[in-house]
Amino acid sequence: MIIVLKDNPEIDKINALRDWLRSMDLEIHYSQGSSTTLMGLLGDTSGLDIDIIRSLPFVKKAIRIQEPYKLSHIGFKKEKTVVDVGGVKIGDGITKIIAGPCSVESNEQLIAIAESIKTSGGDVVRGGAYKPRTSPYTFQGTREEGMMILQKMKEQCKMPVVTEIMDIAHLEQFEHIDMIQVGARNMQNYELLRALGRQNKPVLLKRGFASTLEELLLSAEYILKEGNPNVILCERGIRTAANQGTITLDLSAVPRLKQMTHLPVIVDPSHGTGDSKIVTSMTLAAVACGADGVMVEVHNNPSMALCDGPQAIDLEEFEQLVKKIKQLRDIISV
Ligand code: PEP
Ligand code: MN
Numbered sequence: 214m215i216i217v218l219k220d221n222p223e224i225d226k227i228n229a230l231r232d233w234l235r236s237m238d239l240e241i242h243y244s245q246g247s248s249t250t251l252m253g254l255l256g257d258t259s260g261l262d263i264d265i266i267r268s269l270p271f272v273k274k275a276i277r278i279q280e281p282y283k284l285s286h287i288g289f290k291k292e293k294t295v296v297d298v299g300g301v302k303i304g305d306g307i308t309k310i311i312a313g314p315c316s317v318e319s320n321e322q323l324i325a326i327a328e329s330i331k332t333s334g335g336d337v338v339r340g341g342a343y344k345p346r347t348s349p350y351t352f353q354g355t356r357e358e359g360m361m362i363l364q365k366m367k368e369q370c371k372m373p374v375v376t377e378i379m380d381i382a383h384l385e386q387f388e389h390i391d392m393i394q395v396g397a398r399n400m401q402n403y404e405l406l407r408a409l410g411r412q413n414k415p416v417l418l419k420r421g422f423a424s425t426l427e428e429l430l431l432s433a434e435y436i437l438k439e440g441n442p443n444v445i446l447c448e449r450g451i452r453t454a455a456n457q458g459t460i461t462l463d464l465s466a467v468p469r470l471k472q473m474t475h476l477p478v479i480v481d482p483s484h485g486t487g488d489s490k491i492v493t494s495m496t497l498a499a500v501a502c503g504a505d506g507v508m509v510e511v512h513n514n515p516s517m518a519l520c521d522g523p524q525a526i527d528l529e530e531f532e533q534l535v536k537k538i539k540q541l542r543d544i545i546s547v
Contacts, residue, residue, distance in 0.1 A: 214261065215276045215288050216252040222271040227252075230269065237261065242284060246291030249273075253289045255438070282430035282474070284437040285444070290475045296415045296443045299373025299391035301336045303415075303445055304477030308499075308542055309506040311375060311479070312531060313339035315521035316352070317359035320366075325513050326528070327370045333532040334539070337391070338372045339508055343379045344520060345398045352519045357386065364389040375417055375508075381408040390414065397421050397449055397484070400432050410439025417508075419447040419481070422460070426470055433476060445477045446470060447508065450485030459487055462495055467502045479506035483524045489515060492526050493534050500541050509534070 218227065231241055231252070240255040254261075258277070266275040278286050295304040303309050312330045317323050317340040327338045342359025346352065355362065360376070360383075367374050373391040378384065379399065387393055392415040399405055400421040409416050416436050420429045433444045448467060450460035462485030470478045480499035482492050496507050512518045512525035526534065 214254040214258045214263065214266075215278060216254070216266055217273040217275070218250045218252065219271050219273045220248060222250070226269075226271055234261075242289075244290045249291045251289065251291060253283060255283055280427070280473070282427065282434050285430045285433045285474045285476055287473060287475050293475045294442065294444075294477060296392075296445050296477055298337055298375070298415050301373055303479070304505045308504055308538065309336045309479075310334065310535060310538060311337040311339050311506055311508040312511045314341075314512050314518065315483075315510050315525065316341045316344050316519055317355050317362050317376075318519050319355075320362050322513065323362050323366045324369060326511060327366050327372055329513070329528040330511060330531065331370055331372055333528075334535040335531070336373070336506075338366065338370070338374050339376070339394075339510075340366075340374070341377050341394075341520075343377055343383065345377070345379055345396045346520070354520075360386045360390075367391075378405070378409070381405055384408070384412065387414065392417050392445070395419060400424055400429065403432075403435055406432055406435035407439055410436040410441045413441055413443070415443035415445060416441065417445050417447055417479075419449045420451065420466070422450070422452045424451070426466055426473065429470075430474055433474075445479055445506070446474070447479050447481055448485065448504075449481040450487075460485060462486055462499075464495075464498055464502050467499065467504050471503060477505035478503075479508055480504040481508045483508070483510035483521070483526075487524050489524050489526050489530075492524065493530065493537070496534060497537055497541055500538055501545060507538070 242253040244251040263275050295302050312335040344354035375392040377394040377396050394417040397419045436444050450462045453461040455461045467478050482495035499507050510525045511531045515522045515525040
């Protein structure tokens with residue numbers, strides 16, 4: 214249930230309401246907008262008489278939320294969430310560009326790619342040090358060394374950085390990272406999500422290959438419920454009957470999620486297609502359908518990439534892509 218308070222309510226009356234609700238084992242989350250205060254009630258509200266709440270003089274309205282996701286629900290906040298990733302605001306209405314290699318391979322590789330991304334107009338650099346690979350026999354990432362390379366790149370190129378976590382035991386290594394990614398394979402690793410909810414860095418939560426949008430939001434809920442409000446959702450393609458078993462980028466997820474949640478939504482057209490030849494088209498389509506950001510794999514030599522080379526665009530293609538994104542941003546208002 215959501216209780217929307219009238220402007221400038223008397224604090225002692227609100228506190229009395231809060232204490233009464235807590236006595237019924239309900240958890241209360243406050244959301245303070247520029248003019249309105251919302252009280253979001255978590256727990257079993259079935260025994261609560263909504264008409265009593267509505268009759269209180271300082272209550273503007275009370276609404277029952279039927280959906281199982283609550284804190285991420287669009288009605289739970291007056292304003293859309295904007296997440297600050299090292300100074301880059303994701304969710305502010307202007308599509309942001311996250312780009313970088315699938316994996317951090319070496320210092321030279323990452324710096325060359327990051328410098329070029331910065332010059333081309335990218336906003337945030339991505340790069341995996343810990344890689345969730347489907348086969349244990351393929352390249353597993355540069356791990357601790359990769360984390361150090363990311364830190365060096367950040368200092369040298371002055372770009373915010375996002376990288377994936379696979380084990381909460383590695384959290385200390387993320388001190389200099391601006392946003393922590395939870396990959397598709399870990400979307401339902403609830404203990405990991407809970408632990409990330411207890412720290413305050415932004416979390417980029419990717420949709421599982423076979424997860425519904427409701428399941429994605431319930432996963433986000435694990436992070437929000439622990440107190441971290443900075444969650445960004447990412448559509449990265451799902452398994453469907455189309456395309457002979459490869460991944461289908463579900464762009465309809467973007468406008469659908471925007472009707473369901475106040476959280477920012479970005480799109481990863483690289484994992485979502487697996488094919489560098491269609492990454493540009495699908496990135497532009499993501500911008501056109503209202504994504505708050507795009508995350509694209511870029512490599513200085515895709516044919517030699519240690520991971521996901523076939524879906525990586527090169528530095529020149531990225532430069533062209535940014536130009537097109539900017540043109541598109543100018544003609545559509547999302
Ligand atoms: C990645 O972004 O590097 C990645 C592994 O993505 P996903 O979890 O979507 O497969
Ligand atoms: Mn990849």
